[in-house]
Amino acid sequence: MTTAHRLERLVVLGAGGHARELVDAVHAVNAVRPTWDLLGVLDDGDRPTEPGPEVGAPYLGPTSMVGMLDARYVVGIGDGAVRERMDEMARRASRTPATxxxxxxxxxxxxxxxxxxxxxxxxxxxxxxxxxxxxxxxxxxxxxxxxxxxxxxxxxxxxxxxxxxxxxxxxxxxxxxxxxxxxxxxxxxxxxxxxxxxxxxxxxxxxxxxxxxxxxRAAERVGTHRNVFGRLEVDE
CATH class of the missing domain: 2.160.10.10 (Hexapeptide repeat proteins)
Incomplete structure (x- = not known):
């Protein structure tokens, strides 16, 4: 008897163009091998309750909801500094990132x-x-x-x-x-x-x-310092 493969629950933080590409990548992965149960996207912009098909996933609410969902997360935002902030928020909520x-x-x-x-x-x-x-x-x-x-x-x-x-x-x-x-x-x-x-x-x-x-040359960036793998080097 074959055991059914269990899909991992996933949410995408962001709902712009970069997030739409990432959502498409999730669907492409699932087309090859069902992997992700994509619950939807979390975004802080003005979004309708049910966004159109261009997003490719339901709108679930603001990014602050990430800790309320039993799911892994991936940040669909092109700006690395914003990804860092989203990651910190999700990490504090004890969520686990997906690749x-x-x-x-x-x-x-x-x-x-x-x-x-x-x-x-x-x-x-x-x-x-x-x-x-x-x-x-x-x-x-x-x-x-x-x-x-x-x-x-x-x-x-x-x-x-x-x-x-x-x-x-x-x-x-x-x-x-x-x-x-x-x-x-x-x-x-x-x-x-x-x-x-x-x-x-x-x-x-x-x-x-x-x-x-x-x-x-930009002003020195103020914030938590990390090494190249994103691990904390100083206390928060």
């Missing part, structure tokens, strides 16, 4: 994905790379051998990392950005769309162009 990998993504057998990661359609992760907590690798982006990405990083569609690159927590790579092998980007730095990053970037900086040059 969603679109079935058309290519993930090497020795890649390590920490909780909450989202790997979108046609993205590529090769061997011995590490993705920190709630890092998002968007459509067609690629992560090469021995790359280490911290928590809450965001690779926009088409972004590419050479081997042995390091992205500290919260780094954002814009559309079609390229990072050369061995380059390190400091925490919460941003590389603009189409940039080619050829040398290390200081934390909080914004770099643009080819080769990438500093456009501005």
């Amino acid at each position: 969603v990998v679109h079935p058309t993504a290519s993930v090497g057998r020795r890649a390590v994905l920490h909780p909450g990661c989202y790997v979108a359609a046609h993205a590529t992760l090769t061997t011995d790379c590490v993705l920190g907590r709630h890092t998002h690798v968007n459509v067609g982006a690629s992560v090469s051998h021995d790359d280490v990405l911290g928590a809450y990083c965001t690779l926009a569609p088409g972004a590419r990392l050479g081997g042995r690159a390091v992205l500290e927590d919260g780094v954002t790579l814009g559309l079609n950005c390229a990072v050369l092998p061995g380059v390190r980007l400091g925490a919460w730095s941003v590389a603009g769309a189409g940039a080619t990053v050829t040398r290390d970037v200081q934390p909080g900086s914004v770099v643009v162009g080819t080769p990438a040059a500093v456009l501005r």
Whole structure:
């Protein structure tokens, strides 16, 4: 007698375009192998009680409800800083994050994905790379051998990392950005769309162009410090 596979209950935090893509990824996973019982989305914007089919899942209420639902969660928000805040809220409510990998993504057998990661359609992760907590690798982006990405990083569609690159927590790579092998980007730095990053970037900086040059340096980010895997390094 075959035992039926038990689906894991899941909610998506967010209901914008990024969340809709993530919801589609959940449906794509289920089409290959039923995995998730998608309860719906939680969002703090003005939403109708029953959103239209473009969302792909029922609207359940504001994100503060995450602790009231017996389900795992994934954050469908493109901004890494907002993902961090949502993650903190859900963690305080003792919820467990889920990891969603679109079935058309290519993930090497020795890649390590920490909780909450989202790997979108046609993205590529090769061997011995590490993705920190709630890092998002968007459509067609690629992560090469021995790359280490911290928590809450965001690779926009088409972004590419050479081997042995390091992205500290919260780094954002814009559309079609390229990072050369061995380059390190400091925490919460941003590389603009189409940039080619050829040398290390200081934390909080914004770099643009080819080769990438500093456009501005952001004020030091205040908040809980984490290491590259999203674990707390100081007391809350």
